[in-house]
Amino acid sequence: MNRPPTESHRAVFDREIAPLKDKLFRYAMRILGDGPEAEDVVQDVLIKVWQKREVWQDWNNIEAMCMTITRNLAIDRSRSKHRMVKDLPDHYDEPSKDATPDQLTEAKDVMGIIKQAMSELPPKQKEVIHLREVEGHTYNEIADILDIPMSQVKINVHRARLFLRDRLNKEQLEG
Amino acid sequence: MKDKQDIEDIISRYWDGDTSLEEEAQMRAALQEESSLDPAALALTTFFQKEKQVQSTRPLEIPAQAKVRSLWSRYRALAAVLVVALGAFFFLQQGNVTSTSDTFQDPDQAFAEVVEALQFISGKMNSGMTTAGSSLEKVQPLDDIFN
Incomplete structure:
Protein backbone atom coordinates (compact mmCIF):
# COMPACT_ATOMS: atom_id res chain seq x y z
CA MET A 1 0.00 0.00 0.00
CA LYS A 81 1.43 0.37 -31.70
CA HIS A 82 3.92 -0.55 -34.44
CA ARG A 83 4.63 3.12 -34.69
CA MET A 84 7.15 4.47 -37.13
CA VAL A 85 9.55 6.90 -35.50
CA LYS A 86 8.96 10.37 -36.85
CA ASP A 87 10.67 13.67 -36.29
CA LEU A 88 9.64 16.68 -34.24
CA PRO A 89 6.83 18.86 -35.66
CA ASP A 90 7.54 21.56 -38.23
CA HIS A 91 7.08 24.60 -36.04
CA TYR A 92 10.12 23.69 -33.97
CA ASP A 93 12.55 24.74 -36.70
CA GLU A 94 11.32 28.23 -37.36
CA PRO A 95 14.15 30.69 -38.12
CA SER A 96 14.64 34.03 -36.42
CA LYS A 97 12.03 36.73 -37.08
CA ASP A 98 14.81 39.25 -37.73
CA ALA A 99 16.07 37.38 -40.79
CA THR A 100 15.56 38.68 -44.34
CA PRO A 101 13.22 36.76 -46.72
CA ASP A 102 16.21 35.11 -48.42
CA GLN A 103 17.73 34.14 -45.11
CA LEU A 104 14.38 32.80 -43.95
CA THR A 105 14.09 30.61 -47.03
CA GLU A 106 17.66 29.42 -46.70
CA ALA A 107 17.33 28.73 -42.99
CA LYS A 108 14.12 26.82 -43.53
CA ASP A 109 15.82 24.80 -46.23
CA VAL A 110 18.79 24.02 -44.00
CA MET A 111 16.60 23.09 -41.03
CA GLY A 112 14.43 20.97 -43.32
CA ILE A 113 17.48 19.14 -44.63
CA ILE A 114 18.74 18.41 -41.13
CA LYS A 115 15.31 17.33 -39.97
CA GLN A 116 14.98 14.96 -42.88
CA ALA A 117 18.47 13.61 -42.30
CA MET A 118 17.70 13.12 -38.59
CA SER A 119 14.67 11.04 -39.48
CA GLU A 120 16.88 8.80 -41.62
CA LEU A 121 19.37 8.04 -38.85
CA PRO A 122 19.33 4.54 -37.34
CA PRO A 123 17.39 4.54 -34.04
CA LYS A 124 20.47 4.16 -31.84
CA GLN A 125 22.30 7.04 -33.53
CA LYS A 126 19.18 9.16 -33.35
CA GLU A 127 18.86 8.61 -29.60
CA VAL A 128 22.55 9.15 -28.94
CA ILE A 129 22.71 12.38 -30.92
CA HIS A 130 19.54 13.64 -29.26
CA LEU A 131 20.84 12.93 -25.75
CA ARG A 132 24.16 14.58 -26.56
CA GLU A 133 23.20 17.58 -28.69
CA VAL A 134 19.77 18.47 -27.38
CA GLU A 135 19.92 17.35 -23.76
CA GLY A 136 23.63 17.87 -23.18
CA HIS A 137 24.39 14.55 -21.49
CA THR A 138 27.94 13.31 -21.01
CA TYR A 139 29.05 10.19 -22.81
CA ASN A 140 28.97 8.33 -19.50
CA GLU A 141 25.39 9.35 -18.82
CA ILE A 142 24.32 8.33 -22.33
CA ALA A 143 26.00 4.97 -21.83
CA ASP A 144 24.05 4.52 -18.58
CA ILE A 145 20.73 5.56 -20.12
CA LEU A 146 21.09 3.31 -23.15
CA ASP A 147 22.94 0.57 -21.27
CA ILE A 148 25.72 0.35 -23.84
CA PRO A 149 29.51 0.82 -23.52
CA MET A 150 30.83 4.37 -23.74
CA SER A 151 32.92 3.45 -26.78
CA GLN A 152 29.69 2.66 -28.64
CA VAL A 153 28.23 6.00 -27.60
CA LYS A 154 31.21 7.83 -29.08
CA ILE A 155 31.09 5.81 -32.28
CA ASN A 156 27.38 6.50 -32.69
CA VAL A 157 27.85 10.22 -32.05
CA HIS A 158 30.68 10.33 -34.57
CA ARG A 159 28.73 8.46 -37.25
CA ALA A 160 25.57 10.48 -36.72
CA ARG A 161 27.40 13.80 -36.96
CA LEU A 162 29.22 12.74 -40.10
CA PHE A 163 25.99 11.51 -41.68
CA LEU A 164 24.25 14.80 -40.92
CA ARG A 165 27.20 16.85 -42.19
CA ASP A 166 27.51 14.85 -45.39
CA ARG A 167 23.79 15.10 -46.04
CA LEU A 168 23.87 18.83 -45.40
CA ASN A 169 26.85 19.41 -47.67
CA LYS A 170 25.42 17.21 -50.40
CA GLU A 171 21.98 18.85 -50.37
CA GLN A 172 23.44 22.33 -50.31
CA LEU A 173 25.79 21.55 -53.18
CA GLU A 174 22.92 20.12 -55.20
CA GLY A 175 20.66 23.05 -54.24
CA MET B 1 38.06 33.10 -25.75
CA LYS B 2 40.25 30.57 -27.52
CA ASP B 3 42.10 31.52 -30.69
CA LYS B 4 40.99 30.40 -34.13
CA GLN B 5 43.41 27.48 -34.27
CA ASP B 6 42.05 26.09 -31.02
CA ILE B 7 38.48 26.40 -32.23
CA GLU B 8 39.32 24.69 -35.51
CA ASP B 9 40.88 21.88 -33.52
CA ILE B 10 37.74 21.59 -31.40
CA ILE B 11 35.54 21.55 -34.51
CA SER B 12 37.68 18.81 -36.00
CA ARG B 13 37.36 16.73 -32.86
CA TYR B 14 33.64 17.53 -32.70
CA TRP B 15 33.06 15.66 -35.95
CA ASP B 16 35.08 12.77 -34.56
CA GLY B 17 32.85 12.64 -31.48
CA ASP B 18 35.82 13.45 -29.29
CA THR B 19 34.90 16.72 -27.59
CA SER B 20 33.73 17.47 -24.07
CA LEU B 21 30.48 19.32 -23.34
CA GLU B 22 32.52 22.36 -22.34
CA GLU B 23 34.42 22.36 -25.64
CA GLU B 24 31.17 22.02 -27.56
CA ALA B 25 29.79 25.05 -25.76
CA GLN B 26 32.95 27.00 -26.71
CA MET B 27 32.54 25.85 -30.30
CA ARG B 28 28.92 27.02 -30.44
CA ALA B 29 29.87 30.43 -29.10
CA ALA B 30 32.70 30.76 -31.63
CA LEU B 31 30.47 29.70 -34.53
CA GLN B 32 27.89 32.30 -33.57
CA GLU B 33 30.59 34.96 -33.89
CA GLU B 34 32.15 33.60 -37.05
CA SER B 35 29.93 31.28 -39.06
CA SER B 36 32.55 30.84 -41.80
CA LEU B 37 34.55 28.62 -39.44
CA ASP B 38 32.29 25.71 -40.30
CA PRO B 39 28.81 26.43 -41.73
CA ALA B 40 27.72 22.80 -41.35
CA ALA B 41 28.63 22.76 -37.65
CA LEU B 42 26.81 26.05 -37.20
CA ALA B 43 23.68 24.70 -38.92
CA LEU B 44 23.67 21.56 -36.81
CA THR B 45 24.21 23.31 -33.51
CA THR B 46 21.53 25.87 -34.38
CA PHE B 47 19.09 23.08 -35.22
CA PHE B 48 19.73 21.29 -31.94
CA GLN B 49 19.50 24.46 -29.88
CA LYS B 50 16.05 25.10 -31.36
CA GLU B 51 14.98 21.57 -30.55
CA LYS B 52 16.01 22.18 -26.97
CA GLN B 53 13.24 24.78 -26.71
CA VAL B 54 10.47 22.20 -27.25
CA GLN B 55 8.33 21.93 -24.14
CA SER B 56 5.61 19.71 -22.84
CA THR B 57 2.23 21.45 -22.93
CA ARG B 58 0.42 19.19 -20.46
CA PRO B 59 0.35 20.47 -16.86
CA LEU B 60 2.33 18.44 -14.40
CA GLU B 61 0.10 16.06 -12.44
CA ILE B 62 1.10 15.07 -8.94
CA PRO B 63 1.83 11.36 -9.25
CA ALA B 64 0.03 10.36 -6.04
CA GLN B 65 -3.17 11.97 -7.27
CA ALA B 66 -2.67 10.58 -10.74
CA LYS B 67 -2.31 7.10 -9.26
CA VAL B 68 -5.54 7.42 -7.34
CA ARG B 69 -7.30 8.57 -10.48
CA SER B 70 -5.69 5.81 -12.48
CA LEU B 71 -6.84 3.17 -10.00
CA TRP B 72 -10.32 4.67 -9.93
CA SER B 73 -10.59 4.64 -13.71
CA ARG B 74 -9.40 1.03 -13.74
CA TYR B 75 -11.83 -0.25 -11.13
CA ARG B 76 -14.87 1.96 -11.64
CA ALA B 77 -16.37 -0.50 -14.13
CA LEU B 78 -16.02 -3.26 -11.55
CA ALA B 79 -17.58 -1.01 -8.90
CA ALA B 80 -20.52 -0.27 -11.21
CA VAL B 81 -21.10 -3.99 -11.79
CA LEU B 82 -21.02 -4.62 -8.04
CA VAL B 83 -23.55 -1.87 -7.38
CA VAL B 84 -25.90 -3.25 -10.02
CA ALA B 85 -25.49 -6.81 -8.70
CA LEU B 86 -26.18 -5.75 -5.11
CA GLY B 87 -29.17 -3.72 -6.24
CA ALA B 88 -30.57 -6.69 -8.12
CA PHE B 89 -29.97 -8.97 -5.13
CA PHE B 90 -31.88 -6.74 -2.70
CA PHE B 91 -34.65 -6.18 -5.22
CA LEU B 92 -35.16 -9.92 -5.56
CA GLN B 93 -35.03 -10.27 -1.80
CA GLN B 94 -37.88 -7.78 -1.52
CA GLY B 95 -39.83 -9.79 -4.09
CA ASN B 96 -39.41 -12.96 -2.03
CA VAL B 97 -40.88 -11.27 1.06
CA THR B 98 -44.15 -10.46 -0.72
CA SER B 99 -44.57 -14.04 -1.88
CA THR B 100 -43.90 -15.89 1.39
CA SER B 101 -45.93 -18.97 2.28
CA ASP B 102 -47.66 -17.44 5.39
CA THR B 103 -49.96 -15.30 3.27
CA PHE B 104 -53.46 -16.76 3.16
CA GLN B 105 -56.40 -16.20 0.82
CA ASP B 106 -58.90 -18.02 3.10
CA PRO B 107 -59.98 -15.70 6.05
CA ASP B 108 -60.77 -18.67 8.36
CA GLN B 109 -57.37 -20.19 7.80
CA ALA B 110 -55.76 -16.79 8.40
CA PHE B 111 -57.75 -16.33 11.63
CA ALA B 112 -56.67 -19.76 12.85
CA GLU B 113 -53.02 -18.93 12.11
CA VAL B 114 -53.33 -15.64 14.02
CA VAL B 115 -54.89 -17.37 17.03
CA GLU B 116 -52.15 -19.97 17.04
CA ALA B 117 -49.50 -17.26 16.86
CA LEU B 118 -51.08 -15.25 19.70
CA GLN B 119 -51.33 -18.37 21.87
CA PHE B 120 -47.67 -19.02 21.24
CA ILE B 121 -46.75 -15.45 22.23
CA SER B 122 -49.05 -15.62 25.28
CA GLY B 123 -47.41 -18.84 26.46
CA LYS B 124 -43.97 -17.29 26.10
CA MET B 125 -45.08 -14.18 28.03
CA ASN B 126 -46.52 -16.27 30.87
CA SER B 127 -43.31 -18.22 31.08
CA GLY B 128 -41.32 -14.99 31.13
CA MET B 129 -43.51 -13.38 33.81
CA THR B 130 -43.11 -16.48 36.02
CA THR B 131 -39.31 -16.31 35.68
CA ALA B 132 -39.30 -12.59 36.35
CA GLY B 133 -41.56 -13.00 39.41
CA SER B 134 -39.27 -15.56 41.04
CA SER B 135 -36.28 -13.30 40.35
CA LEU B 136 -38.05 -10.33 41.93
CA GLU B 137 -38.77 -12.39 45.06
CA LYS B 138 -35.02 -13.06 45.37
CA VAL B 139 -34.09 -9.37 45.22
CA GLN B 140 -36.95 -8.26 47.52
CA PRO B 141 -34.71 -8.36 50.69
CA LEU B 142 -32.24 -5.97 49.01
CA ASP B 143 -35.12 -3.70 48.10
CA ASP B 144 -36.25 -3.69 51.75
CA ILE B 145 -32.73 -2.76 52.91
CA PHE B 146 -32.33 0.19 50.55
CA ASN B 147 -35.87 1.45 50.90
Whole structure:
Protein backbone atom coordinates (compact mmCIF):
# COMPACT_ATOMS: atom_id res chain seq x y z
CA MET A 1 0.00 0.00 0.00
CA ASN A 2 1.25 3.48 -0.86
CA ARG A 3 2.13 5.68 2.05
CA PRO A 4 1.00 9.28 1.93
CA PRO A 5 3.78 11.43 0.44
CA THR A 6 6.29 12.54 3.01
CA GLU A 7 7.57 16.07 2.93
CA SER A 8 11.07 14.94 2.03
CA HIS A 9 9.96 12.82 -0.92
CA ARG A 10 7.71 15.61 -2.10
CA ALA A 11 10.55 18.10 -1.85
CA VAL A 12 12.95 15.85 -3.77
CA PHE A 13 10.34 15.29 -6.43
CA ASP A 14 9.68 19.00 -6.86
CA ARG A 15 13.36 19.91 -6.89
CA GLU A 16 14.90 17.13 -8.98
CA ILE A 17 12.23 15.31 -10.95
CA ALA A 18 9.48 17.76 -11.88
CA PRO A 19 11.93 20.06 -13.74
CA LEU A 20 12.82 17.13 -16.03
CA LYS A 21 9.34 17.09 -17.52
CA ASP A 22 10.25 18.90 -20.75
CA LYS A 23 13.40 16.89 -21.21
CA LEU A 24 11.52 13.62 -20.76
CA PHE A 25 8.88 14.85 -23.16
CA ARG A 26 11.44 15.67 -25.87
CA TYR A 27 13.07 12.27 -25.49
CA ALA A 28 9.73 10.43 -25.65
CA MET A 29 8.80 12.61 -28.61
CA ARG A 30 12.03 11.71 -30.38
CA ILE A 31 11.25 8.01 -29.99
CA LEU A 32 7.49 8.12 -30.59
CA GLY A 33 7.08 11.09 -32.91
CA ASP A 34 3.67 11.83 -31.41
CA GLY A 35 3.00 14.65 -28.95
CA PRO A 36 -0.01 13.26 -27.02
CA GLU A 37 1.62 9.83 -26.79
CA ALA A 38 4.81 11.42 -25.53
CA GLU A 39 2.83 13.36 -22.92
CA ASP A 40 1.22 10.09 -21.75
CA VAL A 41 4.64 8.50 -21.47
CA VAL A 42 5.91 11.39 -19.36
CA GLN A 43 2.97 11.04 -16.99
CA ASP A 44 3.55 7.29 -16.72
CA VAL A 45 7.23 7.91 -16.04
CA LEU A 46 6.47 10.36 -13.24
CA ILE A 47 4.03 7.91 -11.65
CA LYS A 48 6.52 5.08 -11.93
CA VAL A 49 9.34 7.16 -10.48
CA TRP A 50 7.10 8.29 -7.62
CA GLN A 51 6.18 4.69 -6.83
CA LYS A 52 9.90 3.94 -6.49
CA ARG A 53 10.53 6.80 -4.08
CA GLU A 54 11.69 4.43 -1.35
CA VAL A 55 14.72 3.48 -3.47
CA TRP A 56 15.63 6.91 -4.79
CA GLN A 57 18.61 7.01 -2.46
CA ASP A 58 20.00 3.95 -4.24
CA TRP A 59 19.99 5.68 -7.62
CA ASN A 60 23.31 7.24 -8.56
CA ASN A 61 21.69 9.65 -10.99
CA ILE A 62 17.97 10.33 -10.76
CA GLU A 63 17.91 12.17 -14.08
CA ALA A 64 19.61 9.33 -15.94
CA MET A 65 17.20 6.87 -14.33
CA CYS A 66 14.22 8.98 -15.41
CA MET A 67 15.58 9.08 -18.95
CA THR A 68 16.04 5.30 -18.96
CA ILE A 69 12.49 4.75 -17.75
CA THR A 70 11.24 7.19 -20.38
CA ARG A 71 13.12 5.32 -23.07
CA ASN A 72 11.77 1.94 -21.98
CA LEU A 73 8.17 3.10 -21.75
CA ALA A 74 8.35 4.98 -25.05
CA ILE A 75 9.85 1.98 -26.85
CA ASP A 76 7.23 -0.32 -25.31
CA ARG A 77 4.49 1.99 -26.48
CA SER A 78 6.09 2.33 -29.89
CA ARG A 79 6.29 -1.44 -30.30
CA SER A 80 2.75 -2.01 -29.09
CA LYS A 81 1.43 0.37 -31.70
CA HIS A 82 3.92 -0.55 -34.44
CA ARG A 83 4.63 3.12 -34.69
CA MET A 84 7.15 4.47 -37.13
CA VAL A 85 9.55 6.90 -35.50
CA LYS A 86 8.96 10.37 -36.85
CA ASP A 87 10.67 13.67 -36.29
CA LEU A 88 9.64 16.68 -34.24
CA PRO A 89 6.83 18.86 -35.66
CA ASP A 90 7.54 21.56 -38.23
CA HIS A 91 7.08 24.60 -36.04
CA TYR A 92 10.12 23.69 -33.97
CA ASP A 93 12.55 24.74 -36.70
CA GLU A 94 11.32 28.23 -37.36
CA PRO A 95 14.15 30.69 -38.12
CA SER A 96 14.64 34.03 -36.42
CA LYS A 97 12.03 36.73 -37.08
CA ASP A 98 14.81 39.25 -37.73
CA ALA A 99 16.07 37.38 -40.79
CA THR A 100 15.56 38.68 -44.34
CA PRO A 101 13.22 36.76 -46.72
CA ASP A 102 16.21 35.11 -48.42
CA GLN A 103 17.73 34.14 -45.11
CA LEU A 104 14.38 32.80 -43.95
CA THR A 105 14.09 30.61 -47.03
CA GLU A 106 17.66 29.42 -46.70
CA ALA A 107 17.33 28.73 -42.99
CA LYS A 108 14.12 26.82 -43.53
CA ASP A 109 15.82 24.80 -46.23
CA VAL A 110 18.79 24.02 -44.00
CA MET A 111 16.60 23.09 -41.03
CA GLY A 112 14.43 20.97 -43.32
CA ILE A 113 17.48 19.14 -44.63
CA ILE A 114 18.74 18.41 -41.13
CA LYS A 115 15.31 17.33 -39.97
CA GLN A 116 14.98 14.96 -42.88
CA ALA A 117 18.47 13.61 -42.30
CA MET A 118 17.70 13.12 -38.59
CA SER A 119 14.67 11.04 -39.48
CA GLU A 120 16.88 8.80 -41.62
CA LEU A 121 19.37 8.04 -38.85
CA PRO A 122 19.33 4.54 -37.34
CA PRO A 123 17.39 4.54 -34.04
CA LYS A 124 20.47 4.16 -31.84
CA GLN A 125 22.30 7.04 -33.53
CA LYS A 126 19.18 9.16 -33.35
CA GLU A 127 18.86 8.61 -29.60
CA VAL A 128 22.55 9.15 -28.94
CA ILE A 129 22.71 12.38 -30.92
CA HIS A 130 19.54 13.64 -29.26
CA LEU A 131 20.84 12.93 -25.75
CA ARG A 132 24.16 14.58 -26.56
CA GLU A 133 23.20 17.58 -28.69
CA VAL A 134 19.77 18.47 -27.38
CA GLU A 135 19.92 17.35 -23.76
CA GLY A 136 23.63 17.87 -23.18
CA HIS A 137 24.39 14.55 -21.49
CA THR A 138 27.94 13.31 -21.01
CA TYR A 139 29.05 10.19 -22.81
CA ASN A 140 28.97 8.33 -19.50
CA GLU A 141 25.39 9.35 -18.82
CA ILE A 142 24.32 8.33 -22.33
CA ALA A 143 26.00 4.97 -21.83
CA ASP A 144 24.05 4.52 -18.58
CA ILE A 145 20.73 5.56 -20.12
CA LEU A 146 21.09 3.31 -23.15
CA ASP A 147 22.94 0.57 -21.27
CA ILE A 148 25.72 0.35 -23.84
CA PRO A 149 29.51 0.82 -23.52
CA MET A 150 30.83 4.37 -23.74
CA SER A 151 32.92 3.45 -26.78
CA GLN A 152 29.69 2.66 -28.64
CA VAL A 153 28.23 6.00 -27.60
CA LYS A 154 31.21 7.83 -29.08
CA ILE A 155 31.09 5.81 -32.28
CA ASN A 156 27.38 6.50 -32.69
CA VAL A 157 27.85 10.22 -32.05
CA HIS A 158 30.68 10.33 -34.57
CA ARG A 159 28.73 8.46 -37.25
CA ALA A 160 25.57 10.48 -36.72
CA ARG A 161 27.40 13.80 -36.96
CA LEU A 162 29.22 12.74 -40.10
CA PHE A 163 25.99 11.51 -41.68
CA LEU A 164 24.25 14.80 -40.92
CA ARG A 165 27.20 16.85 -42.19
CA ASP A 166 27.51 14.85 -45.39
CA ARG A 167 23.79 15.10 -46.04
CA LEU A 168 23.87 18.83 -45.40
CA ASN A 169 26.85 19.41 -47.67
CA LYS A 170 25.42 17.21 -50.40
CA GLU A 171 21.98 18.85 -50.37
CA GLN A 172 23.44 22.33 -50.31
CA LEU A 173 25.79 21.55 -53.18
CA GLU A 174 22.92 20.12 -55.20
CA GLY A 175 20.66 23.05 -54.24
CA MET B 1 38.06 33.10 -25.75
CA LYS B 2 40.25 30.57 -27.52
CA ASP B 3 42.10 31.52 -30.69
CA LYS B 4 40.99 30.40 -34.13
CA GLN B 5 43.41 27.48 -34.27
CA ASP B 6 42.05 26.09 -31.02
CA ILE B 7 38.48 26.40 -32.23
CA GLU B 8 39.32 24.69 -35.51
CA ASP B 9 40.88 21.88 -33.52
CA ILE B 10 37.74 21.59 -31.40
CA ILE B 11 35.54 21.55 -34.51
CA SER B 12 37.68 18.81 -36.00
CA ARG B 13 37.36 16.73 -32.86
CA TYR B 14 33.64 17.53 -32.70
CA TRP B 15 33.06 15.66 -35.95
CA ASP B 16 35.08 12.77 -34.56
CA GLY B 17 32.85 12.64 -31.48
CA ASP B 18 35.82 13.45 -29.29
CA THR B 19 34.90 16.72 -27.59
CA SER B 20 33.73 17.47 -24.07
CA LEU B 21 30.48 19.32 -23.34
CA GLU B 22 32.52 22.36 -22.34
CA GLU B 23 34.42 22.36 -25.64
CA GLU B 24 31.17 22.02 -27.56
CA ALA B 25 29.79 25.05 -25.76
CA GLN B 26 32.95 27.00 -26.71
CA MET B 27 32.54 25.85 -30.30
CA ARG B 28 28.92 27.02 -30.44
CA ALA B 29 29.87 30.43 -29.10
CA ALA B 30 32.70 30.76 -31.63
CA LEU B 31 30.47 29.70 -34.53
CA GLN B 32 27.89 32.30 -33.57
CA GLU B 33 30.59 34.96 -33.89
CA GLU B 34 32.15 33.60 -37.05
CA SER B 35 29.93 31.28 -39.06
CA SER B 36 32.55 30.84 -41.80
CA LEU B 37 34.55 28.62 -39.44
CA ASP B 38 32.29 25.71 -40.30
CA PRO B 39 28.81 26.43 -41.73
CA ALA B 40 27.72 22.80 -41.35
CA ALA B 41 28.63 22.76 -37.65
CA LEU B 42 26.81 26.05 -37.20
CA ALA B 43 23.68 24.70 -38.92
CA LEU B 44 23.67 21.56 -36.81
CA THR B 45 24.21 23.31 -33.51
CA THR B 46 21.53 25.87 -34.38
CA PHE B 47 19.09 23.08 -35.22
CA PHE B 48 19.73 21.29 -31.94
CA GLN B 49 19.50 24.46 -29.88
CA LYS B 50 16.05 25.10 -31.36
CA GLU B 51 14.98 21.57 -30.55
CA LYS B 52 16.01 22.18 -26.97
CA GLN B 53 13.24 24.78 -26.71
CA VAL B 54 10.47 22.20 -27.25
CA GLN B 55 8.33 21.93 -24.14
CA SER B 56 5.61 19.71 -22.84
CA THR B 57 2.23 21.45 -22.93
CA ARG B 58 0.42 19.19 -20.46
CA PRO B 59 0.35 20.47 -16.86
CA LEU B 60 2.33 18.44 -14.40
CA GLU B 61 0.10 16.06 -12.44
CA ILE B 62 1.10 15.07 -8.94
CA PRO B 63 1.83 11.36 -9.25
CA ALA B 64 0.03 10.36 -6.04
CA GLN B 65 -3.17 11.97 -7.27
CA ALA B 66 -2.67 10.58 -10.74
CA LYS B 67 -2.31 7.10 -9.26
CA VAL B 68 -5.54 7.42 -7.34
CA ARG B 69 -7.30 8.57 -10.48
CA SER B 70 -5.69 5.81 -12.48
CA LEU B 71 -6.84 3.17 -10.00
CA TRP B 72 -10.32 4.67 -9.93
CA SER B 73 -10.59 4.64 -13.71
CA ARG B 74 -9.40 1.03 -13.74
CA TYR B 75 -11.83 -0.25 -11.13
CA ARG B 76 -14.87 1.96 -11.64
CA ALA B 77 -16.37 -0.50 -14.13
CA LEU B 78 -16.02 -3.26 -11.55
CA ALA B 79 -17.58 -1.01 -8.90
CA ALA B 80 -20.52 -0.27 -11.21
CA VAL B 81 -21.10 -3.99 -11.79
CA LEU B 82 -21.02 -4.62 -8.04
CA VAL B 83 -23.55 -1.87 -7.38
CA VAL B 84 -25.90 -3.25 -10.02
CA ALA B 85 -25.49 -6.81 -8.70
CA LEU B 86 -26.18 -5.75 -5.11
CA GLY B 87 -29.17 -3.72 -6.24
CA ALA B 88 -30.57 -6.69 -8.12
CA PHE B 89 -29.97 -8.97 -5.13
CA PHE B 90 -31.88 -6.74 -2.70
CA PHE B 91 -34.65 -6.18 -5.22
CA LEU B 92 -35.16 -9.92 -5.56
CA GLN B 93 -35.03 -10.27 -1.80
CA GLN B 94 -37.88 -7.78 -1.52
CA GLY B 95 -39.83 -9.79 -4.09
CA ASN B 96 -39.41 -12.96 -2.03
CA VAL B 97 -40.88 -11.27 1.06
CA THR B 98 -44.15 -10.46 -0.72
CA SER B 99 -44.57 -14.04 -1.88
CA THR B 100 -43.90 -15.89 1.39
CA SER B 101 -45.93 -18.97 2.28
CA ASP B 102 -47.66 -17.44 5.39
CA THR B 103 -49.96 -15.30 3.27
CA PHE B 104 -53.46 -16.76 3.16
CA GLN B 105 -56.40 -16.20 0.82
CA ASP B 106 -58.90 -18.02 3.10
CA PRO B 107 -59.98 -15.70 6.05
CA ASP B 108 -60.77 -18.67 8.36
CA GLN B 109 -57.37 -20.19 7.80
CA ALA B 110 -55.76 -16.79 8.40
CA PHE B 111 -57.75 -16.33 11.63
CA ALA B 112 -56.67 -19.76 12.85
CA GLU B 113 -53.02 -18.93 12.11
CA VAL B 114 -53.33 -15.64 14.02
CA VAL B 115 -54.89 -17.37 17.03
CA GLU B 116 -52.15 -19.97 17.04
CA ALA B 117 -49.50 -17.26 16.86
CA LEU B 118 -51.08 -15.25 19.70
CA GLN B 119 -51.33 -18.37 21.87
CA PHE B 120 -47.67 -19.02 21.24
CA ILE B 121 -46.75 -15.45 22.23
CA SER B 122 -49.05 -15.62 25.28
CA GLY B 123 -47.41 -18.84 26.46
CA LYS B 124 -43.97 -17.29 26.10
CA MET B 125 -45.08 -14.18 28.03
CA ASN B 126 -46.52 -16.27 30.87
CA SER B 127 -43.31 -18.22 31.08
CA GLY B 128 -41.32 -14.99 31.13
CA MET B 129 -43.51 -13.38 33.81
CA THR B 130 -43.11 -16.48 36.02
CA THR B 131 -39.31 -16.31 35.68
CA ALA B 132 -39.30 -12.59 36.35
CA GLY B 133 -41.56 -13.00 39.41
CA SER B 134 -39.27 -15.56 41.04
CA SER B 135 -36.28 -13.30 40.35
CA LEU B 136 -38.05 -10.33 41.93
CA GLU B 137 -38.77 -12.39 45.06
CA LYS B 138 -35.02 -13.06 45.37
CA VAL B 139 -34.09 -9.37 45.22
CA GLN B 140 -36.95 -8.26 47.52
CA PRO B 141 -34.71 -8.36 50.69
CA LEU B 142 -32.24 -5.97 49.01
CA ASP B 143 -35.12 -3.70 48.10
CA ASP B 144 -36.25 -3.69 51.75
CA ILE B 145 -32.73 -2.76 52.91
CA PHE B 146 -32.33 0.19 50.55
CA ASN B 147 -35.87 1.45 50.90
